[in-house]
Amino acid sequence: MARHTTNLTGVIYRDSITNEKADKTYYIRYKDENNMTVELKIGKYSEGVREAYCNAKRNEILTKQRIGEEPPIIAQRKKREILSIQTLADEYFSHRAEKETKINDEFSYKAHILPFFKFYDLNRISKNDILKFTNHLKEKQNLNTKKPIAPKTINNILNLLKAIIKYSLKNDLIRNDFTKYINLLDIDNARERFLSKEEIEILYDKTKKDEVAYLFFKLALSTGGRLSTILNIHKKDIDFTHNLITLKDFKNNSTYKAFLTKDLKELLISKIQNISLNDKIFKSNPGKRLRTILDDLFNMEIYKDDRKNKVVIHTLRHTFASHLAINGTPIFTIQKLMNHKDIKMTLRYAKLSPDSGREAVENLGV
Template sequence: MSSTSTKTLSKRIPTKHSGIYYKEVQQTTIDDHGKIKTKIIDKVYIIRYRDNGKERLVTLGKYSEGIREAYCKTKRSEFITLAKNGELPPQIEKQKKKDITTLDDIRQKYFDDKPYTPSKNNLELKYKKHIKPALGHRNVNSIESEDIIKLRKQLEAKSKAPNTINGIINLLSAIINYNIKHYKLNIINPCTHVSRAKADDKRERYLDTKEINTLLNSVKDDEQLDLFVKMALRTGARAAAILNIRKKDFDLARNTVSLKDFKGNKTYNGYLDDALKEQLTTYLKALKEDDHLIGGGKEPITMSKVGWKLRPILNRLFNKGLDVTDRKNRVVIHTLRHTFASHLAIKGTPIYTIQKLMNHVKIEMTLRYAKLTPDQGIEAVKGLYQ
């Protein structure tokens, strides 16, 4: 048995007249054999204008109801005149009485539903700091690509790094997409066609042996910071993985620690040297099995708390005179992971072993360290056919 349904598409299509748009009404038919046919059967006309700096959108009606572009042009002029006199058209008054869904509203749904990860708190802080002040109060239906571009330019003016800017826009996009999928938010994501900031992801900086000793000497009086830095340098684990290590994750008899890579959602082993093992043997005695290594509590501490202490030290020791956007040369917390892999390569560790120790999903991620491996090609060629 065939069935037919209609819906108004969300895309707003501009006409040749300024401020006049229409949305297409699509009819979908499924025949007795399950074959689907769609066609456009009508238009819904919308006008757009500004009233004291605020964007107004008014739906006037359908083409099938006799609404034409000329009529829309006349009504738009009327509404602009009303706006100058401080009045609102009846359609707007009716819209004002409806519940308005703001970006803050859908953001709440996104974070309430999102399961805990080490990055969840950081994402919420990112929203409150960068997105909420600019767009949080806005009716989500009124947010357009131009608003996202404006936000991006504001962040660029504050000298935010390209990856930071892209992370903010991607978070906004994720919030909107989640509500489109799970809460039937009937809009087109305005982030979709916004170009991201150009970023150079080739972070090349790593610490040499002298710099490592300088850093360790600078954090030695802060037990928590000292442990964090040593775990990062000895295992190459991501910061989130280190902050989520519990006492029960250690097997000191085998010099191993179980690490959770939240980025790849996978657990793997890190390995401890004898010096760190000796330090941990004493430190862990005061902890219960479920206590976290860093912080010592039942709940992991946030990355912001570690960063608040460690970033100023890294800046003082290694980043003097460097621009905040210089990703290649600045030392950041992630540099500790990069240092671990770089020194493995320098010592001639096979690239596939480095991949395993770094828990890289793809070998391409590890191959950037290959240029640091000693050139042993001449030794392989010598006496090849003898």
């Protein structure tokens, strides 16, 4: 490709071909702040670039050098530098509250997202790149079990990537919204297990001497509150006059009311009499002990990865809603008591309702 000088200092061009036709590609040459020669491509004749334009760009750069400012053309080139996932993740996590979920997400990011996208320019991510990432997660093994990563875990990873990019878009850190290409996996692992009345009695009987565990199980089965919700109950949240308790729903970022049963009220009166108004009723997280109790009582013959039938802490919330439905509680009342934002979350309990159609089927006589 022949190189030609022009009548303008520092403006040159090289012969080129565009769409099988002869063309010129223009460059400018100048000394940078370190007295090194820089040759910068400006564009092609076929694109409308002319020698006078190149000369103006060169003079602009030289003028900016003299007054100590960065020339626009250099600034534009810097904007085209690779936008790394680490840059966006640092910003995202720096604005996340210091909670256990943040620690878990940071670990997940470093283990799964960073290794794959480390050398990608995020402004150039395509639909195909996201598909490759999703397939990569499907083929990856869990380091502990040596089994494929669970679909739910894959969805958590994809949702974390989506959250990082949505935050970056909102704060003008990225232009390429590739979250539209992120599709979650279909999962059929909704928990179906709930405790029967007999099992609830067994649970209470086995934990009656464990003040903390017994109170937690009573709260969970009487209010349907999640683990984080129950552990965040303060003395000031309890209204014995109206037999109400204010619960914080961290998933939906809202508060709602639950009703105190007679047994639960008596337990709480005894529990909070020696603590101050702003104290939590649980001083520490008994989660590990609670899981051990549930495992010993109900999971001895259940596979560890059997999400449908394994009894976990969240099963208590599921039990609360299931027995409401069995007792004929209207579905919208269950939605209110569970603080579900979407009625679809509550409708799965409708099949347990007395008017679900069971009696009609049993009376068919076929």
